[in-house]
Every structure is written in structure tokens, then in C-alpha cells.
Amino acid sequence: MIENIPLPATDDPVDATFWAGTRCGELRIQTCQQCDQMRFPPRPMCPSCQSQESYWQPVSGRGRVWSFAVPSSPLLPAFEKLTPYVVALVELEESPTLRLIGPVLHSVGGEVSGVEAKDVRIGAEVTVDFKRYSDDVAMPCWVLGK
Amino acid sequence: MLKDRTAIVGIGETDFAKRLHDTEWGLACAAIKAALDDAGIAPSMVDAMGCFTQETTPEFEIARSLGFGDVHFFSQTAHGGGAACGVVGQVALAVASGVANVGVVWRSRKRGDPGKRQWAGVQERVTDHWKWSRCQGLLRPVDEIAITARRYMHDFQVTREQLAEVALTQRAYAANNPKAIMRDKPMALDDYMTARMISDPLCLFDNCLESDGAIAMVIVRAEDVNTATQQPVYIHAFSQGLSPQHQLMTDYHGDDPLRSSSYTTAANLWRQSDIQAQDIDVAQFYDAFSPMVLYCLEAYGFCGRGEAASFIANGGMSVTGELPVNTSGGSLSEVYLHGMNLLSEAVRQLRGSADNQVAGARSALVTTCDSTPNGALVLRGA
Numbered sequence: 144m145i146e147n148i149p150l151p152a153t154d155d156p157v158d159a160t161f162w163a164g165t166r167c168g169e170l171r172i173q174t175c176q177q178c179d180q181m182r183f184p185p186r187p188m189c190p191s192c193q194s195q196e197s198y199w200q201p202v203s204g205r206g207r208v209w210s211f212a213v214p215s216s217p218l219l220p221a222f223e224k225l226t227p228y229v230v231a232l233v234e235l236e237e238s239p240t241l242r243l244i245g246p247v248l249h250s251v252g253g254e255v256s257g258v259e260a261k262d263v264r265i266g267a268e269v270t271v272d273f274k275r276y277s278d279d280v281a282m283p284c285w286v287l288g289k
Numbered sequence: 290m291l292k293d294r295t296a297i298v299g300i301g302e303t304d305f306a307k308r309l310h311d312t313e314w315g316l317a318c319a320a321i322k323a324a325l326d327d328a329g330i331a332p333s334m335v336d337a338m339g340c341f342t343q344e345t346t347p348e349f350e351i352a353r354s355l356g357f358g359d360v361h362f363f364s365q366t367a368h369g370g371g372a373a374c375g376v377v378g379q380v381a382l383a384v385a386s387g388v389a390n391v392g393v394v395w396r397s398r399k400r401g402d403p404g405k406r407q408w409a410g411v412q413e414r415v416t417d418h419w420k421w422s423r424c425q426g427l428l429r430p431v432d433e434i435a436i437t438a439r440r441y442m443h444d445f446q447v448t449r450e451q452l453a454e455v456a457l458t459q460r461a462y463a464a465n466n467p468k469a470i471m472r473d474k475p476m477a478l479d480d481y482m483t484a485r486m487i488s489d490p491l492c493l494f495d496n497c498l499e500s501d502g503a504i505a506m507v508i509v510r511a512e513d514v515n516t517a518t519q520q521p522v523y524i525h526a527f528s529q530g531l532s533p534q535h536q537l538m539t540d541y542h543g544d545d546p547l548r549s550s551s552y553t554t555a556a557n558l559w560r561q562s563d564i565q566a567q568d569i570d571v572a573q574f575y576d577a578f579s580p581m582v583l584y585c586l587e588a589y590g591f592c593g594r595g596e597a598a599s600f601i602a603n604g605g606m607s608v609t610g611e612l613p614v615n616t617s618g619g620s621l622s623e624v625y626l627h628g629m630n631l632l633s634e635a636v637r638q639l640r641g642s643a644d645n646q647v648a649g650a651r652s653a654l655v656t657t658c659d660s661t662p663n664g665a666l667v668l669r670g671a
Contacts, residue, residue: 149411151420158420183542184421190534209546210443212427212435213489217403219411222428230426232436232541242541244425255426260489265443282425 148221153279158185160199165281170271171199172241183241202241204271206233206285209242213260225256229263231285245283248272255284262287290561293669295381296514296521299328299507300633305468305624307401309501314346316503317397318354324505325355329518330391337362337389337508339380341372341396341627351395362389368537370577370658371550373628374666378527380508390509396629397503406499422539431496431578433538434660435488438580441547442490445595447583449490453481454601455579456494456621461607463618466644470498471622495579497620504629506636522639522668525652526562529664530554540660551588551659559590562667566590569667570650571613571638573631576620581659582606586614589654589665608645616645628657632666639670 153162164171172181175189176196188195211231216223229247234240246255247263251272269285276282301323303309303316311319325332332355338348348363362383366375373396380392399405408429415423427433441447460476463469476494484492514521530553534543540550559565566589574585583597591612592600600606606614617623617634624630635653637643643650651670657663 144409145411145413147413149413149415149424151424152414152416155416184418184536209541210436210440212432212439213486214426214428214432214435215486215488218428219408222426225426228426230432232546240542240544242546244422244427244539244541246426265440276424280424 144219146220148276150277150280157187161185162279164199164201165273165283166279168273169201170204170283172202172237173197174200181238181241183243202235202237205236206269208263208265208267208269208285209234210265211247211263227257227259228255229258229260231263231269233269233285243283245285248284248286251286253286291382291385291524291527292561292563293523293525294385294511295508296511296523297506297636297668298509298514298519298521299324299330300636301325301327301505302468302633303503305470305500305502307470307500309399313397313399313503314350314354316501317346317351317395317505320397320503320505321351321355321393321395324393324507328507329515330507332356333358334391335393336360337380337383337392339364339366339376339392339394341365341369341376342367343369344396346397362392368661369627370575371661371663372657373632374527374655374657374664375529377506377508377524377632377666378529378664381524381527384508384510390513392508393505394508395503395505396627398626399501400499400625401501403499418536418539427539429488430538431488431491434578434580435491436541437546437660438578439490441580441583444547445598447598449482450478451598451602452495452579453478454606455576455582456481458601458606459576459615459619459621462616462645463622466617466623469618469623470500471618491578494621497577497625498622500624502624502626504626504633506632516671520640521671522636523671524666525564525669526558526667527664528554528557528561529662530557531662535662537661549584549588549659550661550663551585551656554663554665555589558665558667564652564667564669568652569612569654570652571616571635571647572654573619573635573656574614575628575631575657575659576615577625577658579621582614584659585656588659589656608647613647616643616647631655635668639668
């Protein structure tokens, strides 16, 4: 078992711009050049109009908790050390079908560890924050409260 | 149409345990040989093979171990929990169409060793769609299902006491099944309510077993069934399902994440079937996690959306209930073999030889994993 938190590959041309965005504090959503539909997770073709041309649009970073889980043992060692923590699926303000997963934080710049089920509720308003996991990974996290 | 043109004429199972000494290869051979013996068919007659993409032993190793002759069809169905009915259905299609004559399908798995759990093998860098969830902390399948389970319980006011009915009913079934790993471990509501959480809102008993074993089946054309020596169970309807915007396990990106690929499978299954939901005598619902049983009850039309908890309250899924479900104890209490045990139990029910026999059972529904690309079968007794 690996000792660290697993990290996303950030050099895939399909989503490298997403991770470049998070590194500079921006949540960017892939958007179709032809029909302007936003899509997530990133992919090479628009499922609405089949265009392969897209651009990346910064979004507000505001959303609501669709649901959440509170994982506990047995976990990878790095996650064991973080318990208790909460992971939320958040629907973005821009469109309820754009849903991103991220750890929940009590405050901007706060810790993943120390958040419990009682702190979070379905429908809660959250705002994105970015946590540096490595040189190339700034992980979108969700901060409770407006 | 595929309807009733093929039949399952043999089932074979190894022992089930937390730890077996034999290899997955050896267990696969033993289960396939047992299934062929049950059918009274020699290994040299087999010319079609089907298994899961997650099967570790390739088809040629199986074929040359068992001594198959010329093989004319071999396929693998994608993924794990969603595959079992697809494996059977694809081989049935090949046999029905005349590409091949005698098919075997199997699943062999050693999962009892904690090191074999897929999440334990997560690499330093995640390159596939799991980069959007595992790195964020939804590491294991149970975490992925906890997301939909919490939302489902919230939207439809389902309590943990109600969800417990799935685990409790299946444990009671296991008590009558000599092969069930949990046969000697009775469970009461208090045991469930005080069990440790694995991924809140799901506790230990909402999770399937981690176990070792293998199961195989034999499929032939209906006209080739020897009714003097074989007990056929006919494959009445089959479909696979992949819903719009589906994503494997983290199926969160469709219009409604609670409307899974099971809805896609169900619509196309019932379209082909003379036997409808209200006619089904016994169901085997894929149950890697207990909420999946509730999801399947609704997706396959046994009750309305949000009504499954009421449906199973007071014994609805017990052997005398409205729809007996997972009568061997299922993945929660018999063995976890990616749902192949649900298929063999359905065959036993329709042969009239199940440990928890549903009186007069003539039709069975078998489903696969609600949260992956999946499939289902309607089976009919002779």
C-alpha cells in the first residue's frame, strides 16, 4: 500500500488545463466551443453536439453539497491519519449537473482533518479553496459557509 | 429473439471461505468441472467460454487445463459487479445463434486476503476517471456508495433501522445455507445499529463479505437439453445497461445520480420478457452494499421510487414475503463472488433445490451492480 495520498496525473492533455487552473487558484470548467455547454469530468468530445473544440471557463467556485461520505478504517495510511474527515459531492452554482468531489474544510486554508458528519448537511452552501498536495497538484476543497 | 432459446443445464461451485488454499486457476477448473458433471457433459464438448475482464486466468489456460477441444467463441464482460449477467447473456447469444454449441461461464476469485482489495493497490498517481474521486478521499467502493446512499436516505426519509432489514434478512437466509460463510453468525437489529461505521452512513454489515471461491455454469441450446438427465433453467430475457453520462462506480454526473444504469437495463429487459415484474417469484439483486437492494427494487419496478424501504419492512424480502430476495444469504452473508452466487441460487430456486426454497418458484430475476455498467436476466423454470 502506498504511504501518501494518491495524486491525480496532471499531464494528460484532456484535463491538464483544469489542474493548471487550480494551481493558480481558479476553478476552470471545460466548455464546448460550438454549443457552449459546460462538461465535467473533461473529455475530448461534447456529448451534446460532438464538437471536439473546447475552451476553459472560470466558474464562481460556489456550490451546494449534493451528498457526502465520512470514511473510516480500513483506509490507506495517509487517509487513516486524516480521520475524521468528510468528502462531499458538490453541485456547482452554474449548473446542478456539474458535480465535483472534494474534501470539506471548516475555513479557507483549513485542514481536511477534523471535520465530522455533524458539521455538514445536504444542501449546505460551500465555496472552493485549493490545497497544495504537491508541486503540480492543488486540490479543490470545499469550505463550509458562504 | 434470445427468449427461451438457451438454458443453463449445469452449475458448479467450490467451497466458500475467507481463505482457500487453492489458486484462482485451480478453483476455476474445479467449479467448471463440477458444472459440467452436473450437466453430464464432457469437457471436450465445450466450445464457448465467457468470463469477467477482472478474471485473472486467461481462457486458454482454462481450456487446456480442462481439456477442451476446438473452442469457437470466447468473450469477457467488462468490470466486476456489473458483469455476471452479461457473461451469461453473451455466451447464450453465441450458443443461440449457432456460433457455438456448449458454453461455460465462470468467476473465480480470492479476495479474502486484505492485500487483494482493489483500493489497497491504488498507485501514487491516478490516471483514469478515479482521479476525480480517490485522490479527494472517496478511496473505496463503500465510500462511493455512501454518497448515493446518504442522498437516497435523505430524499426518501429512510432510516438506518429500515436499511438494516436488508442485512438482517440475508443473514437469516444464511442460517439455513450450509455453504454460507456467515451461517453460524446470527444478527439482531442491535448488532447492526452498534456496528462500526465503514463509511458513514454505511456500517460494517452494509458491506459484502471478502471471500474466496469459484462458480461456473453450463449453457446449451434449448433443443439440445436432455430432459431425462438435465434440469434446465431457461434464459428468458437478457439485457445489459449503460445509462447516459454513466461513470463507473462514481456515477454522479447524469441528470439524476439516483437514476442508475439499472433503469436502462430494466426497461430493455422487460421489453423482451413475457414475464413481468409482478410475475417474478424470486429475485437475486446484486448486493455488494445493502442500499443496492433498495435501488434494484425500484429500478426493476417492484415498487415506486423511494418506496423500497417500506416494501421490505415487515419481511417483504423474506421467503414468505411479497418478493423473496437474495435467498442464499447473498454477497452480504453467503459469499462475495461478483454476483455469480446470485445466479447459481436463482438456478437452484427454479430447480426446486434451494435451501430457502420459495414454494413453486417458476421465474427469477437476477441483476448485477447498480452503480456500474450492468446487466440482468429473467430466468424461467422448466
